[in-house]
Amino acid sequence: xxxxxxxxxxxxxxxxxxxxxxxxxxxxxxxxxxxxxxxxxxxxxxxxxxxxxxxxxxxxxxxxxxxxxxxxxxxxxxxxxxxxxxxxxxxxxxxxxxxxxxxxxxxxxxxxxxxxxxxxxxxxxxxxxxxxxxxxxxxxxxxxxxxxxxxxxxxxxxxxxxxxxxxxxxxxxxxxxxxxxxxxxxxxxxxxxxxxxxxxxxxxxxxxxxxxxxxxxxxxxxxxxxxxxxxxxxxxxxxxxxxxxxxxxxxxxxxxxxxxxxxxxxxxxxxxxxxxxxxxxxxxxxxxxxxxxxxxxxxxxxxxxxxxxxxxxxxxxxxx
Amino acid sequence: xxxxxxxxxxxxxxxxxxxxxxxxxxxxxxxxxxxxxxxxxxxxxxxxxxxxxxxxxxxxxxxxxxxxxxxxxxxxxxxxxxxxxxxxxxxxxxxxxxxxxxxxxxxxxxxxxxxxxxxxxxxxxxxxxxxxxxxxxxxxxxxxxxxxxxxxxxxxxxxxxxxxxxxxxxxxxxxxxxxxxxxxxxxxxxxxxxxxxxxxxxxxxxxxxxxxxxxxxxxxxxxxxxxxxxxxxxxxxxxxxxxxxxxxxxxxxxxxxxxxxxxxxxxxxxxxxxxxxxxxxxxxxxxxxxxxxxxxxxxxxxxxxxxxxxxxxxxxxxxx
Numbered sequence: 174x175x176x177x178x179x180x181x182x183x184x185x186x187x188x189x190x191x192x193x194x195x196x197x198x199x200x201x202x203x204x205x206x207x208x209x210x211x212x213x214x215x216x217x218x219x220x221x222x223x224x225x226x227x228x229x230x231x232x233x234x235x236x237x238x239x240x241x242x243x244x245x246x247x248x249x250x251x252x253x254x255x256x257x258x259x260x261x262x263x264x265x266x267x268x269x270x271x272x273x274x275x276x277x278x279x280x281x282x283x284x285x286x287x288x289x290x291x292x293x294x295x296x297x298x299x300x301x302x303x304x305x306x307x308x309x310x311x312x313x314x315x316x317x318x319x320x321x322x323x324x325x326x327x328x329x330x331x332x333x334x335x336x337x338x339x340x341x342x343x344x345x346x347x348x349x350x351x352x353x354x355x356x357x358x359x360x361x362x363x364x365x366x367x368x369x370x371x372x373x374x375x376x377x378x379x380x381x382x383x384x385x386x387x388x389x390x391x392x393x394x395x396x397x398x399x400x401x402x403x404x405x406x407x408x409x410x411x412x413x414x415x416x417x418x419x420x421x422x423x424x425x426x427x428x429x430x431x432x433x434x435x436x437x438x439x440x441x442x443x444x445x446x447x448x449x450x451x452x453x454x455x456x457x458x459x460x461x462x463x464x465x466x467x468x469x470x471x472x473x474x475x476x477x478x479x480x481x482x483x484x485x486x487x488x489x490x491x492x493x
Numbered sequence: 494x495x496x497x498x499x500x501x502x503x504x505x506x507x508x509x510x511x512x513x514x515x516x517x518x519x520x521x522x523x524x525x526x527x528x529x530x531x532x533x534x535x536x537x538x539x540x541x542x543x544x545x546x547x548x549x550x551x552x553x554x555x556x557x558x559x560x561x562x563x564x565x566x567x568x569x570x571x572x573x574x575x576x577x578x579x580x581x582x583x584x585x586x587x588x589x590x591x592x593x594x595x596x597x598x599x600x601x602x603x604x605x606x607x608x609x610x611x612x613x614x615x616x617x618x619x620x621x622x623x624x625x626x627x628x629x630x631x632x633x634x635x636x637x638x639x640x641x642x643x644x645x646x647x648x649x650x651x652x653x654x655x656x657x658x659x660x661x662x663x664x665x666x667x668x669x670x671x672x673x674x675x676x677x678x679x680x681x682x683x684x685x686x687x688x689x690x691x692x693x694x695x696x697x698x699x700x701x702x703x704x705x706x707x708x709x710x711x712x713x714x715x716x717x718x719x720x721x722x723x724x725x726x727x728x729x730x731x732x733x734x735x736x737x738x739x740x741x742x743x744x745x746x747x748x749x750x751x752x753x754x755x756x757x758x759x760x761x762x763x764x765x766x767x768x769x770x771x772x773x774x775x776x777x778x779x780x781x782x783x784x785x786x787x788x789x790x791x792x793x794x795x796x797x798x799x800x801x802x803x804x805x806x807x808x809x810x811x812x813x
Contacts, residue, residue, distance in 0.1 A: 197640065200721055202566075202567035208528040208533070222620075247522035250521075250523075251521060261626050306540060306583075308628045320517065321521055
């Protein structure tokens with residue numbers, strides 16, 4: 174490790190690990206984590222590349238927040254509670270100090286929000302674009318993980334929050350979509366700083382039969398559940414929850430069906446537990462919407478308000 | 494996630510996770526790991542970048558092996574037993590399919606060697622060079638982790654295997670050093686495919702007072718131990734273990750002192766346990782060499798055969 178890398182770790186990463194005994198002050202070769210007895214450890218790992226996964230002029234703070242939050246969303250989809258994370262920076266020489274400081278500020282704020290810390294971190298240099306890789310660690314009681322494979326015919330299909338905002342926000346940022354300033358701010362914020370459903374995920378253990386987070390788009394992610402569970406589904410387009418900012422916008426329904434970057438939870442629950450889900454939504458003050466049901470026929474059908482099937486030229490949801 | 498990424502995971506990564514229940518077939522959002530009761534989880538994370546950490550014409554198989562092995566070396570330095578790993582590929586579009594296949598072949602071979610599997614994996618595209626990030630997971634009995642901070646004055650200083658081969662191998666590869674073909678093959682192999690001390694590390698729990706792996710160079714890594722332990726050390730240059738391939742080469746002693754890429758374990762043991770270390774070396778059929786001792790004076794001194802201190806213009810070991 175080059176001398177500059179030690180300085181980087183000391184200066185930028187060590188403060189992020191200050192309150193984490195497992196991080197050993199980032200001074201040792203690895204982090205040491207004491208699991209809660211009777212719990213399992215849940216691990217997920219993602220990388221983002223400048224110019225591919227975030228825009229050059231995205232604020233550094235929100236890049237950090239989104240990187241952490243998409244991983245927390247993966248943990249939530251399994252029903253896990255977040256514990257901490259490890260971070261690797263692959264840094265181009267030209268990366269401004271101010272950008273790194275903004276990134277670490279955003280990360281510190283989110284670590285406080287979610288009650289977690291940095292357990293391990295490293296940095297390497299790269300002649301390519303800034304590349305960030307994060308491993309998130311969570312836990313849950315042994316045997317309670319939510320899987321994609323548990324959906325059964327007759328289950329209700331639910332989704333948290335609202336759909337399509339992230340994809341619409343990206344279209345506003347790239348200039349493809351013009352909307353009034355207030356709506357623009359809401360949609361851009363949803364794209365840049367998604368809200369992982371860290372309270373909902375663990376609350377669904379023992380209630381949901383399957384869960385996934387909506388990162389690739391509702392239909393694509395639902396397709397993964399259907400494939401893993403060997404079932405089909407019907408979705409009522411009119412039931413899709415849209416935000417006030419999205420309602421009435423051109424392409425809003427399409428964004429809700431196929432746009433990515435929502436980071437809401439899509440989950441299935443036996444139909445006799447409908448009241449329990451409604452109760453949970455009230456408890457968490459979180460909109461939970463029943464958007465369809467699981468079917469035995471292995472197809473994914475979306476029906477319009479008139480009951481007729483809507484077909485889409487987009488790959489990956491009509492046939493999977 | 495783009496469709497090509499699913500195909501990549503299905504084709505290349507899923508076979509690497511085939512025997513790992515914790516990986517859930519790479520079908521879910523995260524891996525779920527059941528810790529051994531009474532054990533702690535050890536986590537380490539590294540990234541490598543094409544053109545920076547490996548050479549463009551390094552065989553893909555050995556790139557995979559080195560990436561995994563340097564992380565296993567970090568686990569060994571903590572005294573941990575490896576359990577599994579997570580891998581992220583940031584792939585340029587031009588990366589040849591044959592290269593990826595070679596990489597996965599090398600990884601599969603090493604997974605078999607070390608009895609571990611892939612627990613989670615992902616891929617993203619990048620306009621920059623191939624960047625690989627690996628998180629290794631291990632475990633050890635609670636409270637038994639080897640730290641850098643436990644060295645005490647009077648402890649013996651030990652090192653496993655031989656030193657300097659990795660750095661000499663790199664110099665052979667870059668054409669800076671000409672050696673007979675047989676020695677060249679040995680040194681290059683040591684650079685490309687280091688041997689992490691996965692049996693030694695766990696065996697040192699309860700015996701060593703501090704440990705680190707030699708990745709940055711003996712003196713730099715010893716400096717980390719001395720700093721963390723608030724002590725100093727004396728090293729006898731004549732005691733440094735050199736391989737038959739390295740003995741007599743120009744710069745061999747310097748490579749042993751300051752070259753990186755050895756991935757041997759450097760550790761401290763109370764002087765009254767000398768026989769136990771010798772016995773352990775015999776048991777593991779691994780050369781373990783006493784190269785000096787820990788001192789109260791917070792300085793790192795290297796003495797030649799005549800007892801006189803050797804000074805070096807290199808930064809980072811005379812003063813730390």
